[in-house]
Amino acid sequence: MSTGSRVLQRVVLPVDPDQDILPLYVEGELGQPPVVAEDVTTPVSAPAEHQDVAQVLSRRSFGVEPRSRASFGTYFNAFPAAYWRKWTVVEQVTLATKVSGTGQVLVYRSNARGNIYRVQGEAFEGAAGQTFTFTLPLSSFADGGWYWFDVVAGAEGATLDEAHWEAESDRPQGTVTVGVTTLNRADDVVVLLKQLASDPALLEILDRVTVVDQGTQHPEDADGFAASEAGLGGRLRMIRQANLGGSGGFSRGMSETLDEGVSTYHLISDDDVRTEPEGILRAVTFADLARRPTIVGGHMFSMFDRSYLHSFGERINPWRFWWGPVLDKYEGHHLDQGSLRGTAALHRRIDVDYNGWWMELIPTDVIREVGLSLPVFIKWDDAEYGLRAREHGVPTVSLPGVAAWHVPWTDKDDSLDWQAYYHERNRFVAALLHSPFEHGGRLVRESMYHQLKHLLASQYSVAELRLQALEDLLSGPEHLHAQIDTRLARIRETRARYDDARVERTPGAFPPVKRKKVSKRGDGYALPGGRLGNYLGAALGMVKAVRPPSDLSREHPEVEIAAQDARWFLLARFDSAVVSLADGSGASWYRRQPAEFRRQLTRSLELHKRVLEEWPELSRRYKAAIDDLVGQEAWKATFARTEADDR
Template sequence: MPHLLQRVLFPLERDPDILPLYADPEVWTAVRGKPLRVSDDAHANDILGRDRFRVRTSRRVSFASYFNAFPAAYWQRWTVVGSVRLTVRTQGEGSIIVYRSNAQGVQQRVATNDLSGLTESVFDLPIRNFGDGGWYWFDIVAGDEPVVLEGGDWSTDDEPVRTGNTSLGITTFNKPDYCVTTLRTLADQPEVLREVDVVYVVDQGDQKVADQPGFPDVAAALGDQLQIVDQPNLGGSGGFSRAMLETVDAGRSDFLLLLDDDVEVEPESIRRSVQFSRFCRTPTIVGSHMFDLLDKPILHALSETVDTYYFMWRSALPEQMRHDFRRANLRQTPWMHQRLDPDYNGWWMCMIPTQVIREIGLSLPVFIKWDDAEYALRAREHGYRTVSLPGSALWHVSWVDKDDSQDWQAYYHARNRLLTGLLHSQHPGGGKLLSNSGRIDLKHLLTMQYYAATLRHRAIRDLLKGPSHLHPTMAGTMPELRAATRDFVETQVISDPEKLPDTWEGKRVFPPKFDREPRGPRLALFTAKAAARHWRTEVPQGNVERPQVELAKGDATWWRVPAYDSALISSADGRGQSLYRRDRTTFRRLWRESRRLHAELRKNWDRLAREYREALPEVTSPEAWKDTFGTSRDRG
């Protein structure tokens, strides 16, 4: 019996910006090794439906695209699928050509078929020799008349290892409009809903999804498949843990797909994730990719890893960050043909087998930040790997216009990174984690971000208390962090231009690449000079009463700001400006505290690592989470 793995499909809306993710009708060349598009043949009007696409007379369209090529290397490495069948239905005269690539992105012609009238072309393709990478795809070439692609799919006669469905867990905080849109998208896709047992919406806000216009209609359409769970705001880790708990307790699903709230979903991605998970040799965490919701052809990253020496997340390859498919599609991007195996996948969209949840527990109770990375590292230690599956993705609100490392989230960045290091670092003393953490503190202090440094110090103090602090602080910490902003002038955004103070030097603008981030010996010299200045010199009264300079956010780098005593700096989201003011007493106090706390953490590293690792099964257990949710009695 054939099993459908992947449909050939096109956008739900005729959006020309995202057409490159589905088809590549362009002619390309290369200039100095960089791809250059030399045509403008992409037309949204050629999208004739969800499954249909027109190839114009004498034109050639390649479906070597993110959503319509077949990522053969991933299916070979992780699943039991040994061959796939490509079926393409067309109307018109022309030809279809099937290609494959290797890990270097070199394309190789595999098969061809002439098209005339209504034609069904079938190609049986082996899934082998894709060890390090490679895709399958097809091109359609039209003759003297247009060719209409009437439909296509990739299927297999191999049998899946598992046959169960998935539940969906959507965690939301005051994003009811996004949630209703996602639910409506699901309700309009019955072929996707057939793969779903229950959709859990964990609503942690005071702007309720159930009160949003349009909700009654989508609730009626989804019926018993939709369950709304109201609870206090416990962050992403609390919301997703609730979805894990509900799914495991229900006992119906083989998988749980976690979804963020501020997203637009390509619904086919849900079905692809389910099918890939069913065919995996062993239970596997299957993640999906993230595109920028405000710049839709931009891919966040194809694969993300954790550098365990510094314990910092990063992309597997530097060049893959924010890849723009308008500038280079699949055929023009050799690195995209490698099979890249991540350490973790973000929980904007990530499918976890319920077997994994039962064995390793729920999320760490950390509110936000590092919950997804820690979970994947924990799963790997239990023998479960993570895959970021090409062709499965959504669009998520980007953090390009955010800087959450210096707002209230600085606490969670610091504590949860250090906590994850305590739990999973194999390097003595955490490797370079502690020294890097101390340098981050100093950067905040030299750039007059005293609020962020203060929160980071609280994070270390809480961490030193041991694992008993995790669950009790879930609900109360974030409001306290936000309330503390009133004590720090740099956290106050001035949105009214008439209330902005004048600066002594006006606005300084730095041309691109005017100066570079200091590294190596230059960095050591810069740090010594900047720290000495902030430690020794008083701030002239004039620069206290009036900002010395105005800087755009992009110009306010950590190696420029330390040269000033005060500055008016634009906020990352562009809604206003904040006043940053140097204070020698505060700098001295916070730097001393940073050094003391990091020394104490270093001294107690081995003991704390042992305590947190021993407590991990308990703090991530359903029983501990039920106490935090307040549902222990309800469930008996």
């Protein structure tokens, strides 16, 4: 194939008029960062003047007011040069802009430290669709940096008619199947399907959209489904199956794509997201031009605070074997308050261990080699897949400009509900497969610490689920497929036995607060300070945990505690407490049970001791079983078995 020009990234504007997300696409003049003390850990960033959504003339056209500046050095329109230099065969990029009116097109670049340099520019006067091109090398972006451009309007104003970034390439154009897993989110699925059908350029490379429906409220019954289906032009396939969790739904989508044998890539998508269709085009193009087979992931913005970049890059701490942001002090960022151009931390290239499965593009050849998801129902399936792929020489790149809006996990605490079982078991399974340490590093010890905290907090349902998770872990890898469709029912049965899992949604559902003794300093609600205070709280909590609770505390809660204050060392002070949920939708009445505390503490010590002692053999067993766990035939057997059981 002869060398030709390949569009890498189009400059786009919001699909629907939305002032809240306009700063992700276009901004005005860059302001000055605030002056802060040197010991403040929050990164300093500079804001930019906001533009008005009325200036959006079309999906690709923007009107610039007279004597003002519009900068496209934004999340969705700046070019992430460092990522293209590191991971792809592209050595230089061409910016092509079409403008009208009077003004200037000014091209800028940055480095990994966030320093900004003007590199090229062109003036235009009385233009009507005049095109300017700028050829820009990628040679100086080893550690970070972006390219972008501004349009500065003269006295008559100016218009950006359209712009894009392109490069020479002889690589073939890949195609994609989008796999969506849903559980009773019919309206969300309809909106997502509409978004996927909204971009003609995306439809050109979209082979199929496979929706795996695991619920009882079906998208076909939702308003607007017929129109969304028609917009996809016969590309939509609906599949119903038993609820096998995210890992079961995503694996079904992967398996169907492999069987069809048409698409170059399979894109995993949550059902409850809003997507930027241009991001899917960019992910496919990036993967097409990657130096080697590469998984391309998208970032996550908050569904509610829509300019808040919630996840910019994820990693696994190998010693703790726990996930977290690559930038320790920078888990999220408000791009409407601190612009990309003015936030130095966002200019360094971020290399990741994995990408969340709210949006991830995987080459089908990689799926054939690496396998489908672990059969773990929910939690850690995406993180484990990234680690497994890396062991096969396949990197994951979280690519700026590729993103979805999703409900952030900061608005809930799923480690305290039914998902506690999966958090515990699946973290251990992933560590048995991938930890570089003989006994899992700090994982077993840290698990015991957390277990003790839950017990001191009277979170007995959580502690019990975590114990069941370790028991199943010790039974061996065979239980993963065998229990994937039945474990959730047993989890719900377990939770039904405990007070801390019973949620009341109605205010006033609990008896009024009463307590015999009140501290001279108030109600004892103040949180202890420092590590010494925590240790003292643990010691006092252990003493209190085995003593009989007061009779009054069985009939009345001693205190009401807000979710953000419900720390173990505070809860350990009380015989009973009403604790609100993290999402504010209800509350539970925690009541101390000394006999349950002693029973679970004894089991906790025994099980953690067993896991530590048996770690080398457990690790060998799980690693030996990996092909059977993630193989397509094993998953097909599970699909067939659960389908038969569901009838």
